[in-house]
Amino acid sequence: MPVLSFRRVREAAPRLPWLTALIEACSILDRGVARGVAASGRTPSCHAGCHACCSQLIPISTIEILGLRWFALSHLRGDMALAVGRALLAQRQEPCPFLVDGVCAVYPLRPLACREYIVFGSPCLAGERPDVTRPQDVLPLPRIAQLQAFTVLLPFYGVTDSDAREAALQNRLVLRDTRLLQQLDWQGLGAALCGNNH
Template sequence: MTPEEAWRALDLDLADYLAKKGQKPSCRAGCFACCFGLVTLSRLEGEALLPHLTEAQRGRILQEGPGRLALLAQGKEEADFPSRFFRSRTPCPFLEEGLCGVYPYRPLACRGLLTAGDPALCAPEALAPKGHFLPVPWRMAHRKMEALWEEEERRYGFVVIGEMVSLLYLLLQGLPPGRQEVEALLEAWGVLGGRWGFQLIPL
């Protein structure tokens, strides 16, 4: 399965599931509270996203990447790191005038985050109540992620998973092909392992 196939398959599966359950997500264009969170990405999905980036988007990745890596190095062991980052309201570099600038190519992690509740409760300061985000769409997205991880392992012999902006930055810089070189690079940045740092599979 390619990332493009996974994106299309998840969209179709979600539409079918939501129709059968009679659920209608309240997510709309211009509703972008979720665009302040940390997004998980694998190398294969990142490589599929890169060709669709504009020069401005690439520029923002190159500008923000080192800072994201530094934050990750400092907070990767802290249990509340994702929530602290979310509350800092640091926007996704693809957020452009309230819209996703890569919407057709957005990661699986973004596609699976849906709510049927009040979108205002998605805001960082709202502290969304339990059950606000629909659990089944997220599980469906995660299954597609796992399928891509299997494909990435077949292609490269191992899988690289990390925070989206950081990983795209490393890909733009030229991620080494070999596991030992990737491991050394991530260790040099201080972002390998921990609760929220980069993961290499198999361990």
């Protein structure tokens, strides 16, 4: 099953304030990562079919959890939906339960942590942690883009005025909201995906 493009997901998304904010945050971070890669003068080793990083634990915030749920229920069909649903029901932690036959089933709305993890040099080996073994080959976090993305997400947390925004960013509100994707209870989503495809 071909993976939908980010642009097509943005166009198809209902006008839900939290979803609009999440899509905008993803777009901001993608642009920041692209600028960081261009400034490095290096070519990422990340490519289609490369998924060694999908065996790492993935931090994810509440709004991203909602986004993955929305994307899975509205865009996954047939074998892809069944494969993801079964992985979620089995509480598969490694690789990521959203990885199906080497393809990220939720790629257009993948977590922010996945979007900003770019490796240069040689492709990652299975089980390798390049941030530990060869940190010089990992793109430094695009801090400005990350802060801009987090700013767009703050209304989801009830933060709307400028003073509160500054305090929330200083206190790392979005980062403090993160949990590990593989350790969450995805049973309801897994059952829905399997049930929708019988």
